Amino acid sequence: MxxxxxxxxxxxxxxxxxxxxxxxxxxxxxxGVSGRLDTAIPxxxxxxxxxxxxxxxxxxxxxxxxxxxIEFLRLISYIAIIASAVQLxxxxxxxxxxxxxxxxxxxxxxxxxxxxxxGVALFQTFRDYDFSQSLVYAFGAGVGFxxxxxxxxxxxxxxxxxxxxSVTQGAALSLMLGGMLSLTFMGFAGLGGGHG
Amino acid sequence: MNEAQQAMxxxxxxxxxxxxxxxxxxxxxxFLVVMTSQLTAPRIAENQRIAxxxxxxxxxxxxxxxxxxxxxxxxxxxxPGADTTxxxxxxxxxxxxxxxxxxxxxxxxxxxxxxxxxxxxxxQCIRGIKVLKFAETPxxxxxxxxxxxxxxxxxxxxxxxxxxxxxxxHAIAKVKHGTKQHDWEIDAISGATISSTAVGKxxxxxxxxxxxxxxxxxxxxxxxxxxx
Amino acid sequence: xxxxxxxxxxxxxxxxxxxxNNPVFVMLLxxxxxxxxTNSAINALAMGLATTFVLLASGLLVSLLARYIPKQVRxxxxxxxxxxxxxxxxxxxxAISLDLYNALGAFIQLIVVNCIILGRAEAYASKHRxxxxxxxxxxxGAGFTLALLCLGLVREILGSGSVFGVDLFGPAFQPWVxxxxxxxxxxVLGAWLLLFDWFRLRRQQKETxxxxxxxxx
Numbered sequence: 072m073x074x075x076x077x078x079x080x081x082x083x084x085x086x087x088x089x090x091x092x093x094x095x096x097x098x099x100x101x102x103g104v105s106g107r108l109d110t111a112i113p114x115x116x117x118x119x120x121x122x123x124x125x126x127x128x129x130x131x132x133x134x135x136x137x138x139x140x141i142e143f144l145r146l147i148s149y150i151a152i153i154a155s156a157v158q159l160x161x162x163x164x165x166x167x168x169x170x171x172x173x174x175x176x177x178x179x180x181x182x183x184x185x186x187x188x189x190g191v192a193l194f195q196t197f198r199d200y201d202f203s204q205s206l207v208y209a210f211g212a213g214v215g216f217x218x219x220x221x222x223x224x225x226x227x228x229x230x231x232x233x234x235x236x237s238v239t240q241g242a243a244l245s246l247m248l249g250g251m252l253s254l255t256f257m258g259f260a261g262l263g264g265g266h267g
Numbered sequence: 268m269n270e271a272q273q274a275m276x277x278x279x280x281x282x283x284x285x286x287x288x289x290x291x292x293x294x295x296x297x298f299l300v301v302m303t304s305q306l307t308a309p310r311i312a313e314n315q316r317i318a319x320x321x322x323x324x325x326x327x328x329x330x331x332x333x334x335x336x337x338x339x340x341x342x343x344x345x346x347p348g349a350d351t352t353x354x355x356x357x358x359x360x361x362x363x364x365x366x367x368x369x370x371x372x373x374x375x376x377x378x379x380x381x382x383x384x385x386x387x388x389x390x391q392c393i394r395g396i397k398v399l400k401f402a403e404t405p406x407x408x409x410x411x412x413x414x415x416x417x418x419x420x421x422x423x424x425x426x427x428x429x430x431x432x433x434x435x436x437h438a439i440a441k442v443k444h445g446t447k448q449h450d451w452e453i454d455a456i457s458g459a460t461i462s463s464t465a466v467g468k469x470x471x472x473x474x475x476x477x478x479x480x481x482x483x484x485x486x487x488x489x490x491x492x493x494x495x
Numbered sequence: 496x497x498x499x500x501x502x503x504x505x506x507x508x509x510x511x512x513x514x515x516n517n518p519v520f521v522m523l524l525x526x527x528x529x530x531x532x533t534n535s536a537i538n539a540l541a542m543g544l545a546t547t548f549v550l551l552a553s554g555l556l557v558s559l560l561a562r563y564i565p566k567q568v569r570x571x572x573x574x575x576x577x578x579x580x581x582x583x584x585x586x587x588x589x590a591i592s593l594d595l596y597n598a599l600g601a602f603i604q605l606i607v608v609n610c611i612i613l614g615r616a617e618a619y620a621s622k623h624r625x626x627x628x629x630x631x632x633x634x635x636g637a638g639f640t641l642a643l644l645c646l647g648l649v650r651e652i653l654g655s656g657s658v659f660g661v662d663l664f665g666p667a668f669q670p671w672v673x674x675x676x677x678x679x680x681x682x683v684l685g686a687w688l689l690l691f692d693w694f695r696l697r698r699q700q701k702e703t704x705x706x707x708x709x710x711x712x
Contacts, residue, residue, distance in 0.1 A: 250682035289568055303582070303586045
């Protein structure tokens with residue numbers, strides 16, 4: 072598989088270079104909103120959605136920046152455009168699809184400061200992805216994030232039923248679980264990276 | 268601004284004031300950023316030059332200076348173009364051409380591996396590689412940067428051209444650890460096979476494409492020797 | 496916050512971020528860089544210093560400008576200010592050392608979305624005088640750097656057998672490679688948090704036993 076092919080980019084971002092478990096992006100929601108499966112999955116879907124939107128925006132703005140040779144404004148424009156894109160999406164959802172807004176809306180403000188979103192925008196630029204590659208990359212990142220947060224939520228729901236020493240309850244335990252998941256996902260590394 | 272947002276927010280300060288503040292901040296931000304990028308640009312360029320200088324002197328043993336060229340379909344140019352490859356010609360103190368360095372890249376275990384390799388026209392072989400940027404697993408894949416046995420693969424890696432001049436006589440490829448038989452094979456590091464494969468792939472791809480283009484112009488690189 | 500208390504600058508203004516409200520160990524903020532770049536002590540230190548610079552500079556500017564910024568656009572303004580300083584430090588690090596820049600990668604630019612910085616700008620710098628805001632930012636930055644170093648040192652010692660690149664154990668040492676890899680980041684931070692929780696729990700138990708404030712969580 073060529074490293075530029077869409078399948079490769081997708082698999083690589085979902086599994087081998089999972090945004091949460093290998094690149095450490097989007098940890099705040101990963102630790103904060105992974106308590107229950109039925110909130111974790113909407114959160115993941117909302118994040119995927121925002122990633123796609125901001126990926127498109129970032130791709131467009133980067134074309135402009137490169138054309139005018141003002142790349143030093145990249146970071147400022149990315150962060151501004153992502154914040155406004157999320158605002159727009161939020162307002163649009165509220166107006167046209169209140170039911171969807173009710174299920175995803177509360178997560179949207181949280182997502183703006185999620186570093187995974189800016190991460191998608193920055194990494195797709197650093198890697199010189201074209202438009203379709205950027206989209207697939209953003210989608211893969213979102214799916215990877217959803218996968219990680221859903222796995223985590225499932226584990227934590229199970230753990231609620233078991234008896235634990237009081238000192239291990241809280242963030243420390245979540246991090247340990249994250250470590251285990253990350254260890255598991257390392258098995259995917261090298262996927263498509265060669266045939267040796 | 269539409270009604271939805273207005274409804275959400277408390278009565279606002281005058282929008283002129285808001286415009287003034289936002290514009291002021293934006294101008295201040297722009298000023299600071301431009302100033303920093305202007306001030307640091309020479310240092311960054313210098314750092315990059317030093318990094319390339321070090322890399323070139325490592326992959327072309329004995330080279331003390333280098334010149335940058337851009338190789339395109341129509342030959343060597345001094346300015347980069349859309350279809351050109353950047354090459355670095357390395358010279359010794361007497362301005363003799365020792366070798367040519369070029370970049371290569373391939374997908375490794377975790378991310379792309381970028382490397383610089385030096386081609387020596389005298390022995391028609393690759394005399395050294397230097398990994399420029401990579402994200403390989405520390406302790407395993409990163410052995411490609413410092414493992415002495417692996418690096419010794421590139422003391423004289425055969426990169427002869429095929430008689431028709433369209434590609435390498437023997438494709439550069441990595442072989443399983445301990446089974447290297449020919450000069451064009453790369454002995455993989457055991458435990459870092461994927462990273463080793465990537466290095467082999469990167470070298471092969473780059474050399475197959477670059478060398479047939481480069482060799483007809485070697486004389487031009489030599490001709491620049493005597494000039495200051 | 497009245498003007499009178501605001502003028503008092505105490506040791507606590509600084510030390511709050513160092514210990515009682517340590518951004519990483521207590522507030523659990525800014526986890527992404529904490530885990531991502533702490534695979535060696537030098538990276539951890541550089542990241543800590545870069546974040547401190549941004550905290551300090553944005554804290555100062557926000558504190559100076561706060562009264563002129565209308566409430567509705569304050570978050571946008573803060574973000575622009577922060578992004579400006581992050582871009583600056585990005586160029587500065589490139590000018591200092593390319594190796595360091597390559598090691599930290601995109602995580603320098605991702606300082607922008609580090610919740611600590613926006614959090615401090617909104618919750619502290621905008622409500623306090625510049626001197627106080629700067630001191631507090633310095634404390635927070637120091638606390639963040641300290642936390643990063645705690646992780647970086649442990650991960651480098653276990654994972655590469657060295658400290659700041661200096662070999663500790665000699666060639667006989669078999670490095671615990673997983674510690675410098677992503678899972679190691681999770682595990683080491685988890686272990687540190689366990690330690691902190693344990694200390695806190697013990698102190699609380701002692702207080703209840705001696706009849707102090709029976710504030711059991």
